[in-house]
Amino acid sequence: MSSLIRTENLSHVYANRAQSQSIAALNEVTLALARGEYLAIVGANGSGKSTLARHFNALLLPTEGNVWVNASNTRDVSNLRAIRQAVAMVFQNPENQFVATVAEEDVAFGPENFGVPPRELHARVDAALNAVGLGSLRARAPHMLSAGQQQRLAIAGALALQPVALLLDEATAMLDPRGKESVMNLAAQLHRQGLTLVAITQAMEEAAQAERIVVMQSGRVVLDGAPREIFAEAARLRALDLELPPFAEIAAQLSQQVSDFPHNILTLDELVAAIIARHSNHHARPFNAGDQARVNSLPPPPRGGGLGRGQHPIIETRALRHIYLRGTPRAVEALRGVDLEIYSGEIVGIIGASGSGKSTLLQHFNGLIRPGAGEGTVVVNGIDLSKPNADVRTLRQQVGLVFQFAERQLFERYVGDDIAFGPRQFHYSREEVRARVRRAMARVGLDFDEFKDRVTLTLSGGEKRRAALAGVLALEPRVLVLDEPTAGLDPRGRREFLAQLKEWRAKENLTSVIVSHHMDEIAEVCDRVYVLDEGRVAFSGSPRELFSRVEELASFGLNPPPALKLAQSLRARGVAIDANVLTIEEVVAAIAKFLTGGS
Amino acid sequence: MDEFEFLRNVTIGQYLPTGSSIHALDPRAKILAFVALIATTSFTGSYVGNIILVVVVLLLVAAARIPLGYALAGIRPALPFIIALAFLQLIFSPASASSPVLLQIGFVTVTQASAQLVIISIARLVELILLVSLLTLTTSTTELSHGLESLLAPLNILRIPAHEFALTLTIALRFVPIIAEETERLMKAQVSRGADFGSVSRVRFIQQTRKLIPLLVPLFLAALQRAEELIVAMEARGYLGSQGRTRFVELHATARDFFAVLVAIACAALMLLVQFPF
Numbered sequence: 001m002s003s004l005i006r007t008e009n010l011s012h013v014y015a016n017r018a019q020s021q022s023i024a025a026l027n028e029v030t031l032a033l034a035r036g037e038y039l040a041i042v043g044a045n046g047s048g049k050s051t052l053a054r055h056f057n058a059l060l061l062p063t064e065g066n067v068w069v070n071a072s073n074t075r076d077v078s079n080l081r082a083i084r085q086a087v088a089m090v091f092q093n094p095e096n097q098f099v100a101t102v103a104e105e106d107v108a109f110g111p112e113n114f115g116v117p118p119r120e121l122h123a124r125v126d127a128a129l130n131a132v133g134l135g136s137l138r139a140r141a142p143h144m145l146s147a148g149q150q151q152r153l154a155i156a157g158a159l160a161l162q163p164v165a166l167l168l169d170e171a172t173a174m175l176d177p178r179g180k181e182s183v184m185n186l187a188a189q190l191h192r193q194g195l196t197l198v199a200i201t202q203a204m205e206e207a208a209q210a211e212r213i214v215v216m217q218s219g220r221v222v223l224d225g226a227p228r229e230i231f232a233e234a235a236r237l238r239a240l241d242l243e244l245p246p247f248a249e250i251a252a253q254l255s256q257q258v259s260d261f262p263h264n265i266l267t268l269d270e271l272v273a274a275i276i277a278r279h280s281n282h283h284a285r286p287f288n289a290g291d292q293a294r295v296n297s298l299p300p301p302p303r304g305g306g307l308g309r310g311q312h313p314i315i316e317t318r319a320l321r322h323i324y325l326r327g328t329p330r331a332v333e334a335l336r337g338v339d340l341e342i343y344s345g346e347i348v349g350i351i352g353a354s355g356s357g358k359s360t361l362l363q364h365f366n367g368l369i370r371p372g373a374g375e376g377t378v379v380v381n382g383i384d385l386s387k388p389n390a391d392v393r394t395l396r397q398q399v400g401l402v403f404q405f406a407e408r409q410l411f412e413r414y415v416g417d418d419i420a421f422g423p424r425q426f427h428y429s430r431e432e433v434r435a436r437v438r439r440a441m442a443r444v445g446l447d448f449d450e451f452k453d454r455v456t457l458t459l460s461g462g463e464k465r466r467a468a469l470a471g472v473l474a475l476e477p478r479v480l481v482l483d484e485p486t487a488g489l490d491p492r493g494r495r496e497f498l499a500q501l502k503e504w505r506a507k508e509n510l511t512s513v514i515v516s517h518h519m520d521e522i523a524e525v526c527d528r529v530y531v532l533d534e535g536r537v538a539f540s541g542s543p544r545e546l547f548s549r550v551e552e553l554a555s556f557g558l559n560p561p562p563a564l565k566l567a568q569s570l571r572a573r574g575v576a577i578d579a580n581v582l583t584i585e586e587v588v589a590a591i592a593k594f595l596t597g598g599s
Numbered sequence: 600m601d602e603f604e605f606l607r608n609v610t611i612g613q614y615l616p617t618g619s620s621i622h623a624l625d626p627r628a629k630i631l632a633f634v635a636l637i638a639t640t641s642f643t644g645s646y647v648g649n650i651i652l653v654v655v656v657l658l659l660v661a662a663a664r665i666p667l668g669y670a671l672a673g674i675r676p677a678l679p680f681i682i683a684l685a686f687l688q689l690i691f692s693p694a695s696a697s698s699p700v701l702l703q704i705g706f707v708t709v710t711q712a713s714a715q716l717v718i719i720s721i722a723r724l725v726e727l728i729l730l731v732s733l734l735t736l737t738t739s740t741t742e743l744s745h746g747l748e749s750l751l752a753p754l755n756i757l758r759i760p761a762h763e764f765a766l767t768l769t770i771a772l773r774f775v776p777i778i779a780e781e782t783e784r785l786m787k788a789q790v791s792r793g794a795d796f797g798s799v800s801r802v803r804f805i806q807q808t809r810k811l812i813p814l815l816v817p818l819f820l821a822a823l824q825r826a827e828e829l830i831v832a833m834e835a836r837g838y839l840g841s842q843g844r845t846r847f848v849e850l851h852a853t854a855r856d857f858f859a860v861l862v863a864i865a866c867a868a869l870m871l872l873v874q875f876p877f
Contacts, residue, residue: 108847113836118847393795409789422792
């Protein structure tokens with residue numbers, strides 16, 4: 001028996017006593033994982049992927065069927081310690097998996113539990129911290145590390161057990177792009193050193209890094225194969241509410257428009273090579289600079305909303321500064337003189353690496369933080385927030401601020417009551433409150449009659465997010481300020497939300513300010529972008545202008561959208577394609593034109 | 600202007616390493632010494648005694664190289680309680696015939712004895728908060744729990760789970776800053792939806808409490824969620840209770856630690872024995 005982990009007809013049923021019903025999370029899963037393999041388990045929310053992973057280290061026991069780890073059955077309690085030592089696990093939320101208040105002591109927690117003698121304990125902690133590159137931060141408190149560092153620390157805690165396999169349960173889901181990259185690079189490196197790796201993920205770019213992908217739906221394995229085979233089934237994946245990694249998606253779209261274009265492509269390099277190969281196969285002479293004449297630059301896509309430069313901005317900041325924990329040894333200067341204007345009807349993006357001051361800036365827009373003496377000014381809709389007597393309450397009604405993971409703020413038993421919270425605070429009449437709740441629910445696509453009396457806790461994650469958004473919209477603000485509004489949504493949820501934002505602007509002239517780590521989202525919806533870097537505005541202009549300065553993006557800690565990356569690589573190889581593309585549709589159109597236009 | 604900056608005022612559970620000699624003491628020695636000093640504050644009922652204690656505490660703050668403003672910040676959140684307590688004592692302190700009356704407003708009679716009671720109890724509370732803050736500012740929570748675990752270890756014979764107790768304490772302390780941050784975030788989110796936590800008259804308790812529901816419900820839900828996730832994470836790392844565990848941190852007491860405890864106990868004994876005139 002050579003497999004490290006093996007399941008046979010594994011089923012798991014969660015008993016729900018409260019509602020006296022049970023939920024089948026896994027259904028007859030038979031799977032074998034070899035030592036040294038790198039497996040990604042993907043699937044939409046609720047497909048059973050986390051439940052499956054929790055059987056791999058006996059955190060859950062099968063309700064039916066069997067699981068063997070190193071040929072030991074997980075049902076046998078006497079195997080438990082050996083299994084937990086052999087298969088270590090890192091979880092999604094970095095905050096909730098540390099026990100100790102000092103990094104190195106937390107790393108020691110695992111081996112301490114296994115009675116490792118002190119001398120070896122210290123050696124293991126050193127080795128684990130160095131393996132994840134945190135040797136110099138060993139004395140820090142875990143919550144003082146960045147989210148990416150925290151997840152690397154959690155991996156160190158797992159490595160200190162000297163496991164055979166490491167399970168990453170959506171370990172990158174809550175990280176910014178830099179943190180994601182550092183954790184995925186670490187994972188790849190550990191795998192090269194011989195560790196068996198199982199990554200549970202929604203992010204297809206990450207799954208593409210694995211050697212094998214298992215796709216789950218409703219507790220069953222529906223696809224199992226190498227990434228290349230899996231991503232060749234584009235239509236099947238879309239039906240499962242999953243998306244292709246960006247370059248595979250571009251290849252899939254190209255293969256529909258361009259004859260005999262390969263569709264089993266994973267990486268940027270492969271895609272570039274395929275485009276060049278396709279071109280030279282169908283054109284006698286190789287491409288050269290002369291081809292440039294045939295590549296017309298694309299017309300800019302239509303952008304709605306008047307920029308109204310003549311009118312006063314609805315939000316304006318001048319020389320805005322802010323220092324947290326002022327006057328303490330832990331003081332942090334978050335904003336160092338920010339000038340910004342937002343005009344009515346615009347969608348403005350604010351981007352920047354973690355810690356660049358984005359959240360602090362957003363909180364100035366509805367008076368959660370107000371500039372003190374010498375900290376500059378914020379004027380919102382004519383209200384000067386640096387004046388002590390500014391009418392903040394009126395302002396908060398005009399500027400709605402939606403926090404990250406907004407669904408966590410819901411508190412009422414019934415959905416309708418929760419959405420009515422805001423309007424009731426402003427003492428509207430019963431009828432007016434009801435009308436506002438109805439309108440807000442309609443705007444987020446929740447049916448008033450169906451949802452108003454639903455119990456909040458029974459909503460799905462996506463529905464809760466909508467309800468929370470409706471709770472802010474019920475105040476009928478003129479400006480909507482959104483912090484990472486698509487974080488944690490699956491691909492469909494994200495697409496729907498962005499479409500909604502554009503629709504509100506088109507129909508109601510709603511002004512939006514959006515903070516996002518997803519450059520493709522920014523490229524898609526924003527009229528203008530501000531880039532923050534260490535508390536200053538490092539750039540402002542249209543997304544097109546911004547992304548035309550690719551070199552600078554990296555210095556702000558940002559990644560260009562994949563479409564732009566592809567165009568840049570092609571141009572670097574001498575393919576005269578318009579570098580001014582932002583979305584996947586645009587780059588596909590440009591390449592299709594390049595490949596088919598001349599023949 | 601930062602209505603919602605919470606973390607600034609929460610000093611419990613915030614270790615501030617300055618590398619002072621107080622930081623370097625064995626946590627067990629520090630716990631014993633601070634217990635002795637805290638006991639002293641609760642026995643000292645005289646003006647002079649409390650002045651001496653305040654001076655001792657301030658000297659300790661200086662020796663630990665903690666900025667004074669930082670140490671004092673811990674008092675601010677407790678201020679309403681201190682004021683309320685003083686007020687209640689003023690009203691309900693038993694009128695003793697022997698003590699001269701200083702002030703009479705309506706039914707409130709302030710005698711020399713009740714004035715002393717109020718002033719001393721305020722001083723004691725301030726000393727107490729400063730001492731506890733100082734202990735946690737100079738001792739990491741992990742050190743604290745290691746110290747407690749070691750001090751309570753003899754109780755294992757009586758089947759009192761010292762290790763579990765220490766671990767629970769560490770985890771509780773670890774989550775203080777996280778929960779404070781979460782509270783701040785929730786408050787901001789609810790304020791953005793029109794909630795108003797500040798400007799209601801303090802008399803309408805029910806109204807005031809009801810205003811906290813939008814905060815408390817999500818906070819408790821999140822805390823339960825956190826607890827559940829943490830348990831799973833601990834299990835995954837092989838935690839099965841204290842049996843067979845080894846220790847990464849081993850405590851070694853030195854002569855200096857014994858000396859510190861002795862000084863604290865001597866100080867406590869002196870304060871107890873000496874009769875101050877006021």
